[in-house]
Amino acid sequence: MTKKFYEKTRKERLDFLLEQALITVEEYQLLKENAPLSDEFADHLIENQVSQIHLPLGLAFNFVIDGEQRLVPMATEEPSVIAASSYGAKLIQNSGGFQTKSSERVMIGQIVFRAIKNASQLIAQLAKEKTTLFSVAAKSYPSIVKRGGGVQEVYFKQVENEAGEAFVTIEVLVDVKDAMGANIVNSILEGMASYLNQKFPEEILMKILSNYADHSLVQARCKVKARDLARGSNFDGKVVAQKIVEATNYANLDIYRATTHNKGIMNGIDAVALATGNDVRAIEAGCHAYASRGGKYASLTKWTMDEAGDLIGELTLPLPVATVGGATSILPQVTFAQTISRSKEAISLAKVMVCVGLAQNLAALRALVSEGIQKGHMSLHAKTLAAAVGATEVEVPILVKQMNQAKQMNQALAETLLAELRKSKNS
Numbered sequence: 025m026t027k028k029f030y031e032k033t034r035k036e037r038l039d040f041l042l043e044q045a046l047i048t049v050e051e052y053q054l055l056k057e058n059a060p061l062s063d064e065f066a067d068h069l070i071e072n073q074v075s076q077i078h079l080p081l082g083l084a085f086n087f088v089i090d091g092e093q094r095l096v097p098m099a100t101e102e103p104s105v106i107a108a109s110s111y112g113a114k115l116i117q118n119s120g121g122f123q124t125k126s127s128e129r130v131m132i133g134q135i136v137f138r139a140i141k142n143a144s145q146l147i148a149q150l151a152k153e154k155t156t157l158f159s160v161a162a163k164s165y166p167s168i169v170k171r172g173g174g175v176q177e178v179y180f181k182q183v184e185n186e187a188g189e190a191f192v193t194i195e196v197l198v199d200v201k202d203a204m205g206a207n208i209v210n211s212i213l214e215g216m217a218s219y220l221n222q223k224f225p226e227e228i229l230m231k232i233l234s235n236y237a238d239h240s241l242v243q244a245r246c247k248v249k250a251r252d253l254a255r256g257s258n259f260d261g262k263v264v265a266q267k268i269v270e271a272t273n274y275a276n277l278d279i280y281r282a283t284t285h286n287k288g289i290m291n292g293i294d295a296v297a298l299a300t301g302n303d304v305r306a307i308e309a310g311c312h313a314y315a316s317r318g319g320k321y322a323s324l325t326k327w328t329m330d331e332a333g334d335l336i337g338e339l340t341l342p343l344p345v346a347t348v349g350g351a352t353s354i355l356p357q358v359t360f361a362q363t364i365s366r367s368k369e370a371i372s373l374a375k376v377m378v379c380v381g382l383a384q385n386l387a388a389l390r391a392l393v394s395e396g397i398q399k400g401h402m403s404l405h406a407k408t409l410a411a412a413v414g415a416t417e418v419e420v421p422i423l424v425k426q427m428n429q430a431k432q433m434n435q436a437l438a439e440t441l442l443a444e445l446r447k448s449k450n451s
Contacts (some may be wrong), residue, residue, distance in 0.1 A: 086113035088121025097361035098295035112383030122128035133209040138229035143182040159267035164215025173199035204346035237344035248335040267393035275323035301351035343374035
């Protein structure tokens with residue numbers, strides 16, 4: 025009997041792809057050898073595994089968070105992210121570093137009833153079951169209760185669509201401690217829904233965790249001296265500070281600018297999330313939803329100037345990150361990332377992330393409103409181009425210098441310069 029693709033070993037899957045001419049022999053060898061995790065280990069993480077993809081893991085410096093010096097692990101393929109984050113943190117470090125706060129950390133789950141004829145009546149009936157629902161939740165996931173977590177509150181709300189059809193939603197707030205909490209919340213919701221199905225004739229449409237974690241908000245604030253923002257004689261520090269404020273205000277007016285503005289913030293946060301084994305998709309979804317909480321997509325950061333003309337920055341984000349469970353417990357380098365960043369607790373890691381986002385935004389805006397973003401970015405991009413065309417360790421700095429002096433920079437130029445360099449060496 026022929027095995028289905030998911031039933032095959034990784035070697036059998038690669039053999040199949042080669043036999044079907046879906047990959048070349050060279051690609052076969054690359055996929056076969058490029059796998060530091062054991063097949064058994066990797067197969068527990070994803071389905072139909074054929075190989076593994078690597079990202080460089082680096083460290084960002086200069087982060088002083090609540091008076092403590094922190095190293096920040098970041099995994100990314102994009103040049104300038106770590107450099108920009110470290111640079112922004114250095115500007116902030118000169119004025120005392122970051123101050124952070126986090127008021128609570130709970131996740132939200134939803135149980136949704138559909139096609140409700142009398143929503144207010146159902147909500148009143150559900151409210152009478154509130155105490156019992158707490159008890160059912162505790163029995164559904166007793167281990168989180170033993171760790172001091174579990175359901176903290178239960179809310180009820182009515183939602184209507186354009187046709188006037190009503191839904192009734194139970195929102196369950198759960199303290200998941202240092203876990204991301206998806207399995208914890210979903211298990212609790214299943215237990216509660218099972219009880220509700222026995223008590224109420226109304227149909228439950230779904231029960232699921234929400235990734236909009238607005239009860240897991242983390243805030244970072246900072247000051248940047250105007251003098252530290254100066255760029256030579258052409259860019260006065262107070263003028264740069266004022267332009268950073270204006271650039272942020274413009275992001276609140278124009279969704280095209282806001283999207284790229286916030287993407288830059290997430291460059292750093294995603295890199296930390298990847299390095300620490302966290303769910304990048306959940307973090308991205310929640311942060312972008314938070315950017316739209318006022319009914320319009322806007323800047324996640326807020327920059328103002330104080331009476332002295334210095335820059336004041338603030339960033340608040342929903343960050344339901346984890347330091348236990350899931351990939352955080354099984355990926356080999358995640359332990360290193362947690363240790364080096366001193367982030368054994370989820371709130372501590374979330375505070376690092378929000379500070380990285382603020383530093384990233386500062387560095388980007390400062391470049392944008394002064395000499396432009398391309399100068400620094402393309403200088404680092406030159407290294408990527410040199411490596412992409414096969415330059416050796418000795419050849420890379422020579423190519424980078426030559427490309428930085430050119431009017432345009434692209435892979436064709438890198439190939440031409442490399443060929444000329446090797447030709448001159450041979451001659």
